[in-house]
Amino acid sequence: xxxxxxxxxxxxxxxxxxxxxxxxxxxxxxxxxxxxxxxxxxxxxxxxxxxxxxxxxxxxxxxxxxxxxxxxxxx
Numbered sequence: 001x002x003x004x005x006x007x008x009x010x011x012x013x014x015x016x017x018x019x020x021x022x023x024x025x026x027x028x029x030x031x032x033x034x035x036x037x038x039x040x041x042x043x044x045x046x047x048x049x050x051x052x053x054x055x056x057x058x059x060x061x062x063x064x065x066x067x068x069x070x071x072x073x074x075x
Contacts, residue, residue, distance in 0.1 A: 002063030
């Protein structure tokens, strides 16, 4: 699933492909915004962690889950 994170006072957004479900990402964002956690922590498809301070979050956009393409189709 594609996740876009807007960060205050940053000219570019953070874009990552995550293997987490939409519910897991939404839960992590809710915990960060409620003050339960000081950081929004997400893991991308390559196992890298993305940490964003909760007080700097501008927005989080969740895309549709990406289906894996199989075969040798023409692009």
